[in-house]
Amino acid sequence: MQIFSEESQEFQIILSQIIAKTWLDEDLNSRFLANTNVVLEENGLPLPGGVEFQVKGNILVGTSKSASDSSTGEVVYEIPLPTKPTGLTEQVLQSWASEDNSEMSIDVHCRGSM
Helix, strand or coil: CCCCCCCCHHHHHHHHHHHHHHHHCHHHHHHHHHCHHHHHHHCCCCCCCCEEEEEECCEEEEEECCCCCCCCCCEEEEEECCCCCCCCCHHHHHHHHCCCCCCCCCCCCCECCC
8 A cells, every 4th residue: 555656746845844844943853753643744744544654763654553454563654854954044944844835845755565
């Protein structure tokens, strides 16, 4: 079961905005690490039922919460999260994080399946 299409422009834009927001706001970054699904949904990413996302290192990992879906709880999706680039001004990051900015997308490559 594929959760997100890596070619999905809407997915790329929303995830890029979330990443830029976490670079700007340490509290949001902490919430993203602690309550990943909540932050993803609050920012407009509808998530499939039965999948729990967590940030592990610089990877967003989705695992099945239901034993009937996966007896091993195998990873269903991995999304590399880039670290904050050096040399970017807060103004540039604010622009990237803006919901009105559909031109910018941080390059994320998704992989995985159940």
